[in-house]
Amino acid sequence: MSRHKRLFAGLALLLVLSAGLGWLDYRRVLGTPLSVPAGGVEFVVARGSSVGGLAQALAAQGLLRQPTWFVLYARSTGLAARIQAGEYFIAPGTTPKALLEQWAAGRVIERELVLIEGWTLRQIRAALRAAPKLGQTLDDVTDAELMARLGQPSQPAEGRFFPATYRYRLGDRDIDILRRAYKAMAERLAAAWARRVTDLPLASADDALTLASIVERETPLAAERPAVAGVYVRRLRLGMLLQADPTLIYGLGEDYTGTLTRADLQRDTPYNTYLHKGLPPTPIGAPGAEALAAAVAPAAGDALYFVARGDGGHVFSATYDEHRRAVQAYRRFQQQATEEP
Numbered sequence: 352m353s354r355h356k357r358l359f360a361g362l363a364l365l366l367v368l369s370a371g372l373g374w375l376d377y378r379r380v381l382g383t384p385l386s387v388p389a390g391g392v393e394f395v396v397a398r399g400s401s402v403g404g405l406a407q408a409l410a411a412q413g414l415l416r417q418p419t420w421f422v423l424y425a426r427s428t429g430l431a432a433r434i435q436a437g438e439y440f441i442a443p444g445t446t447p448k449a450l451l452e453q454w455a456a457g458r459v460i461e462r463e464l465v466l467i468e469g470w471t472l473r474q475i476r477a478a479l480r481a482a483p484k485l486g487q488t489l490d491d492v493t494d495a496e497l498m499a500r501l502g503q504p505s506q507p508a509e510g511r512f513f514p515a516t517y518r519y520r521l522g523d524r525d526i527d528i529l530r531r532a533y534k535a536m537a538e539r540l541a542a543a544w545a546r547r548v549t550d551l552p553l554a555s556a557d558d559a560l561t562l563a564s565i566v567e568r569e570t571p572l573a574a575e576r577p578a579v580a581g582v583y584v585r586r587l588r589l590g591m592l593l594q595a596d597p598t599l600i601y602g603l604g605e606d607y608t609g610t611l612t613r614a615d616l617q618r619d620t621p622y623n624t625y626l627h628k629g630l631p632p633t634p635i636g637a638p639g640a641e642a643l644a645a646a647v648a649p650a651a652g653d654a655l656y657f658v659a660r661g662d663g664g665h666v667f668s669a670t671y672d673e674h675r676r677a678v679q680a681y682r683r684f685q686q687q688a689t690e691e692p
Contacts, residue, residue: 381448402431438521466514468639469567479525486524510634547647552587563646564634568597573641580649593624601635
């Protein structure tokens with residue numbers, strides 16, 4: 352073999368070996384987990400990002416070795432064109448190949464915001480402000496302006512947002528959560544009102560929402576809610592004062608100290624149902640599904656009064672004398688509880 356042929360054969364062999372080693376390195380890099388810390392890392396893929404730019408960003412953070420192989424694989428497989436913007440969690444053990452598949456599938460971080468049954472709009476808005484990475488657009492927006500943004504400028508805002516768990520992504524805003532919660536409450540309320548029993552002393556679905564908000568705040572026990580609703584429905588039929596402590600407390604607002612006083616009972620607010628007959632002008636919080644159901648289908652019976660019994664439940668009475676004895680029993684229970692070591 353001539354010298355030139357031997358040189359050519361050597362070069363060819365070298366190229367084959369280099370290609371083989373490159374291929375092995377390519378496969379090894381794609382299958383080797385990224386250098387992710389034990390707790391994982393959050394990584395944002397901005398809208399319009401190129402796979403090359405993302406690879407360099409990963410490399411700059413010390414997460415990716417050989418960004419060239421990463422880009423080559425992404426483009427050769429078509430994954431580069433399918434990458435979706437968003438915030439991603441990169442878990443320990445994630446390989447470059449798995450990360451690209453995660454980006455292409457859009458498996459972004461989703462956070463949860465829980466709105467609790469009975470919360471007022473003030474409490475809901477505080478939870479929205481505290482939600483991590485949720486876009487804030489309502490800081491200087493009044494409740495009336497909020498309802499205008501939702502297309503309901505004449506509707507009171509209180510009680511209109513269904514309490515549930517809402518998931519959101521980076522880029523979502525507080526108004527987006529409230530729009531979903533408003534829609535959920537409107538649908539739940541309409542469905543409940545359609546199932547209402549006959550002869551309710553309620554003029555509209557809005558009245559049912561208000562009653563449900565009172566029921567929600569009166570008892571934490573789902574089994575008691577129809578009975579509580581029954582008491583208030585009978586009082587409405589008879590033209591009696593509702594005398595609902597939760598409405599009184601709501602009307603006091605920040606003046607409420609944690610204990611109702613005789614002076615509080617005489618405070619003339621629109622929500623003082625010890626002074627004003629009928630339902631208060633708006634709901635006093637956001638009722639859940641069980642309270643809505645109770646308001647439109649209250650339990651039958653003759654009870655007109657109820658009082659706490661000290662264990663979360665209530666004693667229901669048909670006459671004032673029975674109620675007075677139940678109140679005395681509750682006061683004895685409270686006294687004994689404070690005297691016990």
